[in-house]
Amino acid sequence: MGNHSDDARKTSSVVVTSHEEGKETFPNPGLPPHAPRLTDVDPHKAKSAERQVSLLFVISILGAILFWVAYFGIKIGGEYYDVMNPEPTNALRLQNLLLGLGIAFSMFGIGIGVVHWARTLMPDHEMVEYRHAVSAEADRAEAQEIVETIIAESGIKRRPLLRNTLIGSVILAPLTFVTFLRDLGPADPSVLKHTMWDKGVRLVRDPSGTPIKASDVTLGSAYHVLPENLSSLSHDQGYLNEKAKAVVLLMRLDPSDLKVSAGREDWNVDGIIAYSKVCTHVGCPIALYEQRTHHLLCPCHQSTFDAADECKVVFGPAGHALPQLPIAVDSEGYLVAQSDFHEPVGPAYWERGKHVKEMAGETK
């Protein structure tokens, strides 16, 4: 590199602050001279640019034709993704592809053509326009005067009775419409307290609906479980709502691995435990059970719960443990619930603390 001296750099490695007071600046040199393009000076180049542009427009026309050929020419219909008969599926794919490419070419042709036209054949002299203040001081003063005249003529300042009643009516009138929003939904949070689980309700497999014998649940296995009475609900009776709350995971651990707190001693059946499957973070169904570590993992934000330790949160964003469903065995050897959950399932909400207390009272 050259060996130049730069006074400013000697003063500091970072700061360059020389000559700033009353600093003179370079004058604006104005627009650089216009450099003509090839198409400006050579008529042959201009002619060939013209041909290129029309070629692009022709491509656009061909694209549109391709679209119609695909739309009317390819017969779709039949049974898709039927392994015995893959043709309709392929035809659908092909049609989708060709329709899209047809549109793409018809658009690209026009777009690239017009842009090419603008770049090569339309004048490329830069032009200058002057800015004006958004609004002039004089205008502003005049506008203010007009507004004041309007206010004075309306008499709103002189007649406070008019003004006050107007304010009142203008506030209340829109509220009539806001009131309609009240019936968007019920306003009783206590619906969140209960699920379909109840004393004696059998645990059935999801989705087959078959009841589960305690002896079927081998050590280390896990089941997705629903309450048996759920299937009696129709869609209109809120089947999905109830299902969304009642889903349960059933696992069997070695009883000696289980940590059981006071009051929950009889909630498991010989190491078989049932917990709500609704994540206590923001409600995703928990789908993953890792048998070796006894950890349950929510796929949405990776909250991890320890099944051996009453599904306490061991990692991730969930704020409280999964609620446990107390279970027992009925006379035929099938697993049943002892009661509903003893706390609300799913994510926490404003009234949850209150509900937990109330529910503890109910069960005692």
Place this chain on the structure above:
Amino acid sequence: MSHTTVETDYQAKTSTGRIANFVDSRVGLSGIIKEFGRKIFPDHWTFMFGEVALYSLVILILSGTFLTLWFNPSMAPVAYDGSYVPMKGTEMSVAYASTLHISFDVRGGLLLRQIHHWAALMFMLALTIHMLRVFFTGAFRRPRELNWVVGCVLFILGIAAGFTGYSLPDDVLSGNGLRIVDGIMKALPLVGTYLSLFFFGGEFPGEQLIGRLYSMHIMIVPALILLCVAIHLFMVVVHKHTQYPGPGRTEGNVVGFPVGPVYAAKAGGFFFIVFGIIAFLASTFTINAIWNYGPYDPSPVQAGTQPDWYVGFGDGALRLMPGAWPWHWEFNVLGGTWVFSVLGPLIPAGLIIMAMFIWPWLERWVTKDNREHHILDRPRNAPYRTGVGVAGIIAYGTLMVAASSDLIATHFHLSLNDVAYWLRASLILGPLVGFFVTQRVCLALQRKDRELVLHGIESGQVVQLPHGEFIEVHKPLDEYRRYKLVNFESPAPLAAQPNKKGKISFAEKTRAGLSKIWFQDRVVSVTPAELEAAHQAHDENHGSVAASDTKEIH
């Protein structure tokens, strides 16, 4: 009354003229043409992202209107009876069934769905890049602060439009997304539970939601978007476009091309190019293949699924919050349950968005610069702002990456927990490091500009001086290139100033502190005198043997 013919002086000669005359004498078009026909727009590739967003919006409205012709937003149950074999007989909502119908039984329906979805992704992407461009070049400064705010509102509306649309097919994935929304709503103090009960018309998922989302998605949100776009464009016309610094450009003018024909042709042509790109993507890349997911059912969930990218930062924020460490982040105080495990992560996401909205005023408060600016800053010439922008990108980017933390962990065989720890660290430290590194990089680039102005471009030509030294010949910049590199300001830090009572308030101290961090290291532009001195030094160095002997070489 007597019949008189109205005499006009203007007699059109061409047929275009006659049509124009007809229209103008009835609706007064000539004023509009006079105003816009030759209006000047500056041309720069970074100015096109706003256009792309606008064009994507047009494509969204077009394709969306077609989709409404077949889509049925009902949650009533039906047993599927269409052409897609694996779903035959499955109970599902009418909304899901009609989406399958569009995909399999309407010719080109699948393409329309995919065009619509790709256009939505493109809309948000272009919108985001446009905002970054406006931010990094300082285009939001007076008089354009309000238009910046309108742009921020559009960003939020875009997310709302995207999310409501994503949820309409009522498939397992979107249903889970809604379930997460339910959980977030419930976490809001005091009103949360009611909000959720009202939104879903009772408990999740209810019977009402898809219809409600539909009216939001096709009516309320688009109407608001169009309103904001109209205001946005109106303000662009009022303010005229900004321009980059350069020869011939001043705060008082706009240099560029007239709308008709060049700018209109380029911009109009560009619309078709954007449409072409979206159609191409839609025909070749399958997106949101809802038939693979199945209808909504509260029981199953798929691991490793991804939301659309623009909601990723929210999802990532949810993931990074430790819910039960070092204590449980749910407190029962003041009459209710405070769900900080969910509210906590809303804070950084909310802060980023808040900072975005108020940035023009924040910057003005620190710099005390209340002048109008129509000439943009080159990002390097505003190291503090560029630093803040990069810090914001890192924070946002970390949250977005966090939304894929499980995929990262499985793909790179890392422990999920470790990925989360690293991302938490990066969320806190990343923006700080990003700010300072970027600021340094900008200062370095500014110094490079100074070098260029003072000593010219390395020509690659090496010559030997009479005394044997080799030097590379530097070619001085021409005045046009030079002007681009010297035409900027470099404000010094503004020390805290006492108020009328002679006291220095806490706010003023904070302001001065920020001003110091932002401006204490700075590089000023070359002055004509400096350039003159540098030229003389050149001549001496290269001319006299004695001088070059005494100089150290660096």
